[in-house]
Amino acid sequence: MNKKKRRLLIRSIILILLTSAVVYTLYANFTKDERGQIKAGDPAPDFVLTDMDGNKHKLSDYKGQGVFLNFWGTWCKPCEEEMPYMNNQYKEFKDQGVQVLAVNVSESEFLVNRFVAKHSLEFPIVIDKNGEVLNAYGVDPLPTTFLINPEGKVEKVLTGTMTEEDVKNHMESIKP
Known part of the structure; x- marks a missing residue:
């Protein structure tokens, strides 16, 4: 040739x-809107992720409780803004049947631990190392929060920063 x-x-x-x-x-x-886009009324996709203390968290284990499922990143300023509000309300609602699960999007444990220490966060923080949970929920942009009722269905999908009053009202709405 x-x-x-x-x-x-x-x-x-x-x-x-x-x-x-x-x-x-x-x-x-x-x-992309048709793929993996979870909306109100859909069953929340189950997953298992490990928190910063090595404990496994399986979403379906929280059935019977409301779950405030928040996707975030350490570099995301709106995420950082709402974390203290989530922490304050977690202290109020955890004994009333509302759990917070904060899913970090594929960052290192070092960065996440530093962020958690800086803000004295007490609720479970898990890292979605491969982005599988992020994709299953169709998350875009950050922060995105899914309010999951005690039956395991998504009540509401929230994007953007929340005030402390917003966080409180949303947790109240998924209380068993």
């Missing part, structure tokens, strides 16, 4: 690959 034909073949393959990548990206963006 001469040089011109080889060059044409290589260029054609590259063009096909680039076109395929563009088509896939467009498809993924236009269908």
Whole structure:
């Protein structure tokens, strides 16, 4: 095969690959709302994640209690803003049947532990190392919180920062 034909073949393959990548990206963006997007009324997908103390947390083990499921990152300023409010309300509601599970999105234990210590957080914090739970819930953007009722169904999906009053009212709404 001469040089011109080889060059044409290589260029054609590259063009096909680039076109395929563009088509896939467009498809993924236009269908992302249909994939893994959990909404009010849906059963909350079950998962098992390990907290900073090595304890396993399985969502279905909380059946019969309300769960305030929060997805966050240490770099996310709105997440950092609402964490103290969540901590204060956790202290109030944990004995009333409302649990908080804060799912960190794939960060290192060092960063998460430093963040937890800085804010003196007391509720369970788990790390979604592979992003599987994040994808199962279709989380975008951060922070996103799922209010899960005692029957294990999603009551509400909240995005953005909450005030302390918001956190309190939402926890009250999923109390058994």
